[in-house]
Amino acid sequence: MNTLKIAIQKSGRLSEDSLKLIKECGIKFSNGKGKLKAVADNFPLEFLFLRDDDIPGYVEDGVADLGIVGENVLVEYEKDVKLVKKLGFSKCRLSIGVDRNWDYKNIKELDGKSIATSYPKILGNYLKENNINAEIHEISGSVEIAPSIGLADAVCDIVSSGSTLLSNGLKEADVIMRSEAVLVSGNNLSAEQERILNQLLFRMEAVQAGKNNKYILLNAPNESIDEIISLLPGMKSPTVLPLAMEGWSSLHSVVKEDEFWEVIEKLKEAGAQGILVAPIEKMIV
Ligand SMILES: Nc1ncnc2c1ncn2[C@@H]1O[C@H](COP(=O)(O)OP(=O)(O)OP(=O)(O)O)[C@@H](O)[C@H]1O
Numbered sequence: 001m002n003t004l005k006i007a008i009q010k011s012g013r014l015s016e017d018s019l020k021l022i023k024e025c026g027i028k029f030s031n032g033k034g035k036l037k038a039v040a041d042n043f044p045l046e047f048l049f050l051r052d053d054d055i056p057g058y059v060e061d062g063v064a065d066l067g068i069v070g071e072n073v074l075v076e077y078e079k080d081v082k083l084v085k086k087l088g089f090s091k092c093r094l095s096i097g098v099d100r101n102w103d104y105k106n107i108k109e110l111d112g113k114s115i116a117t118s119y120p121k122i123l124g125n126y127l128k129e130n131n132i133n134a135e136i137h138e139i140s141g142s143v144e145i146a147p148s149i150g151l152a153d154a155v156c157d158i159v160s161s162g163s164t165l166l167s168n169g170l171k172e173a174d175v176i177m178r179s180e181a182v183l184v185s186g187n188n189l190s191a192e193q194e195r196i197l198n199q200l201l202f203r204m205e206a207v208q209a210g211k212n213n214k215y216i217l218l219n220a221p222n223e224s225i226d227e228i229i230s231l232l233p234g235m236k237s238p239t240v241l242p243l244a245m246e247g248w249s250s251l252h253s254v255v256k257e258d259e260f261w262e263v264i265e266k267l268k269e270a271g272a273q274g275i276l277v278a279p280i281e282k283m284i285v
Pocket residue numbers: 009010011012013014050051052053069070071072073090091092158159160161179180181
């Protein structure tokens with residue numbers, strides 16, 4: 001009871017980034033090839049490597065305490081587990097795909113048609129909400145092949161770049177849900193396990209905050225400092241250090257990744273020079 005068991009996809013679209021996140025949290029473990037269990041060397045965490053479809057059920061049953069799955073799988077299996085944190089990787093959409101020559105206008109066109117999918121519950125709910133009567137043909141993989149072999153009129157499957165749809169003569173007609181990897185937990189963790197989970201979340205948040213921000217250093221004439229500070233509020237406020245050259249200072253601060261290019265333009269206009277930008281490994285706010 002003094003460790004947490006985390007279920008991670010054995011191999012597939014979630015595996016690499018799940019393990020990368022664990023590593024970035026400073027948690028070390030070694031697992032031999034084909035070994036489906038591992039124990040961390042420096043954190044009270046055990047790993048179970050499973051098929052992603054089985055993860056919500058194992059977490060509900062308490063076989064695992066935590067799991068990393070796609071929201072699409074979490075919603076499809078309707079298990080009694082808690083969504084603890086969105087993890088920002090394996091982003092994709094669950095979409096309706098139809099023949100690229102179909103002049104598809106809206107969902108009503110699916111009335112009376114058949115749709116192949118591995119997500120019968122999500123699709124069924126979506127059709128019901130829209131009062132569409134369509135036949136759901138459940139298949140477990142290679143869904144995009146269905147229309148070309150006469151198995152169904154349309155598909156409902158995961159889309160990311162769209163290249164699988166394209167190479168099977170299909171196009172994305174409607175987005176049913178957006179998904180990304182999430183951390184889930186069971187509902188019956190002990191107080192000690194909750195404490196370990198909070199430690200893990202603290203590390204994950206530091207990693208995510210690091211990724212979402214950049215460290216920025218620049219030189220500026222002293223008369224521009226106030227304007228530059230208003231553009232770069234930083235974590236508390238920027239560090240300002242005098243340069244050896246009279247009348248100039250060096251500023252150090254933090255800027256959000258998604259505001260970065262816009263801010264750089266404004267900094268240059270305000271007189272900043274020698275701007276350096278560096279990645280942040282971890283950030284604790
Ligand atoms: N092309 C993609 N781009 C981004 N994320 C994806 C993509 N395809 C799937 N995903 C996400 O990753 C999850 C796992 O996808 P994957 O294709 O590895 O599943 P799988 O084939 O069912 O694996 P398993 O063998 O574990 O059952 C999906 O449920 C979805 O959330």
